[in-house]
Amino acid sequence: MIPWMLWIIVILPALGGIILPFISRHETPGTARKFTLLVGGLVALCALGALLALGAHTEPPALGIALTWLPGVGEIGLRASATGLYMVLALAAALVATLALDKGEKSPPPGQLALALGALAAANVAFLVSNFLGRYAALEIVALLVALAPLLALNGIRTAGLVYLLLRIGDVGFLVAVLLLRATGTLDIDAALAGGSALAVPVQMWIVGGFLLAVGVKVAIWPFSWWRSVGHQMQRTTDSWLYATVMPLLGLYLLYRIAPLLTADAALGYLMLGWGALGLLLALVAIGANLHESRRHIPVNEIVGSLALIVAGLGALSWVRVLALALAPLQWLAAWLSPAAAPDALETGVLERVIAALPQAAKGVGCALQRWHTGRLRQNLLWIALVLTLALAVFLTL
Numbered sequence: 151m152i153p154w155m156l157w158i159i160v161i162l163p164a165l166g167g168i169i170l171p172f173i174s175r176h177e178t179p180g181t182a183r184k185f186t187l188l189v190g191g192l193v194a195l196c197a198l199g200a201l202l203a204l205g206a207h208t209e210p211p212a213l214g215i216a217l218t219w220l221p222g223v224g225e226i227g228l229r230a231s232a233t234g235l236y237m238v239l240a241l242a243a244a245l246v247a248t249l250a251l252d253k254g255e256k257s258p259p260p261g262q263l264a265l266a267l268g269a270l271a272a273a274n275v276a277f278l279v280s281n282f283l284g285r286y287a288a289l290e291i292v293a294l295l296v297a298l299a300p301l302l303a304l305n306g307i308r309t310a311g312l313v314y315l316l317l318r319i320g321d322v323g324f325l326v327a328v329l330l331l332r333a334t335g336t337l338d339i340d341a342a343l344a345g346g347s348a349l350a351v352p353v354q355m356w357i358v359g360g361f362l363l364a365v366g367v368k369v370a371i372w373p374f375s376w377w378r379s380v381g382h383q384m385q386r387t388t389d390s391w392l393y394a395t396v397m398p399l400l401g402l403y404l405l406y407r408i409a410p411l412l413t414a415d416a417a418l419g420y421l422m423l424g425w426g427a428l429g430l431l432l433a434l435v436a437i438g439a440n441l442h443e444s445r446r447h448i449p450v451n452e453i454v455g456s457l458a459l460i461v462a463g464l465g466a467l468s469w470v471r472v473l474a475l476a477l478a479p480l481q482w483l484a485a486w487l488s489p490a491a492a493p494d495a496l497e498t499g500v501l502e503r504v505i506a507a508l509p510q511a512a513k514g515v516g517c518a519l520q521r522w523h524t525g526r527l528r529q530n531l532l533w534i535a536l537v538l539t540l541a542l543a544v545f546l547t548l
Contacts, residue, residue: 155200156228159238159274162196163189167267171260182260187249189267193274194242201235226284234277236475237403241273241396244478248391248485258387261302266387269295269396276400282328282337289324289364292396293317296377299392303384313377317397320367320374324404327360343410354414361408362422368401369455371429382447390485395478398451402458402474409467419463426459448484451477 166189170182245266252258258266269292276288297314300306328337330353334345346357365371370378381393412418433452454477461469 153228153230155196155203156230156278159193159196159200159278160228160271162271163193163267163274164271167264167271170264170267173260180257182263183249183252183257186263186267187246190242190245190249190270193270194239194246197235197239197242200230201232201239204230204232204235226279226281228275228278229280230278233403233406233471237277237399238274240475240478241270241277241399244395244482245270245387245391247482248387248395251486252385252387258385259302262299262385262388262392265295265299265302266392269392273396273400277403280339282331282339282342285339286321286325286328289321289400292400293321296392296397299384299388300380303388309380313380316374316377317367320364320401323360323363323367325360327357327364330357330360339407343408346411347414351414354411355418358408358411358414358418361404361411365401365405365455365459366425368404369398369458370451371425371455371459372432372452375449375452378449378451386485390481394451394484395481398455399474399477402455402470402477405458405462406467406470406474409462409470412462412467413465419465422459422463424463426456426463429456429459448487450481450484454480 166185170185173181173185249258272288272291272295276285276292279285279288293314296317297310299310300313301310330349331337331342331346333349333353334342336342336345346354349357367374378393381389384393412422429452433449433456436449436452454473458470458473461467461473
């Protein structure tokens with residue numbers, strides 16, 4: 151049962167993306183949105199059903215319908231794994247939830263929705279495919295669909311080309327790592343990653359470097375964050391889902407999957423720590439710089455991606471999966487709070503009201519502290535200085 155559910159997860163959105171433009175020609179404008187909601191909901195239900203069925207198995211099921219694409223690369227098929235199915239469920243549910251915010255005139259055009267369904271199908275393949283070559287092909291399709299979005303929405307041929315070129319840089323890093331992993335004798339993802347830890351350390355460093363390049367580009371962490379800003383010029387579903395959720399989630403999943411290779415050398419840990427700390431700092435600075443702009447964009451993907459690099463550098467690799475699963479709901483929350491694209495009941499902007507209340511709240515806290523310390527502030531500071539001095543003296547004598 152599970153293998154067929156996996157193929158439904160892939161084939162249903164792919165067929166939906168193909169027939170959606172033809173359906174929308176003869177129906178009302180809202181039909182495309184309703185059709186996309188239906189397909190996304192069915193994919194989420196299938197992923198949930200596969201997860202429940204997978205929990206009843208004592209052993210992971212074999213490949214569903216396996217294909218032999220090129221000689222020497224092994225079979226390419228879909229394999230059920232709890233983490234992969236959770237990613238599919240999170241991605242499909244995020245599409246449904248984001249579309250639920252866009253009603254009436256805010257509904258995306260049929261072309262953008264067709265791209266979204268195609269990206270959902272290709273991303274599901276990337277989450278579930280068993281072979282590195284199949285995953286590379288799926289990632290290429292997602293990158294192409296992401297690059298086509300500004301071409302349809304903005305008529306920006308040059309912008310589309312630049313987005314695709316930047317995403318190709320990440321795919322080149324991924325491909326280099328995969329070609330080096332062929333030294334293990336297989337391109338099966340589980341077997342290749344397990345055998346990769348037995349390769350020479352310099353080879354492992356090149357492999358991890360290629361994968362980390364792909365992660366950085368897909369998650370849109372500095373200095374590869376430019377392509378993410380293109381989504382800000384487009385409709386909310388394209389921006390918050392296709393640009394800010396699909397590609398970053400694929401990057402975080404890749405970071406989680408290469409965990410067996412991240413312990414090859416201590417320098418990798420320092421690299422991820424430094425890169426993640428710098429990316430987090432720049433994301434927070436960007437939030438502060440845009441705090442008073444009329445259209446605010448919270449860089450959820452950069453914050454979550456930077457935190458994932460930090461925890462990976464610290465060796466807490468299980469937290470990478472937690473952060474990956476948290477990306478979709480956090481991004482949806484950021485889209486819901488967006489004042490420029492909020493639903494009708496929130497046109498004034500939840501974030502505006504929160505920010506407007508901050509000075510008054512800070513003033514209230516300051517007055518409360520002042521009343522609390524009236525007549526005793528200098529005495530309390532002296533006691534704190536004395537205690538800290540004694541603690542420092544004790545520490546130096548140890």
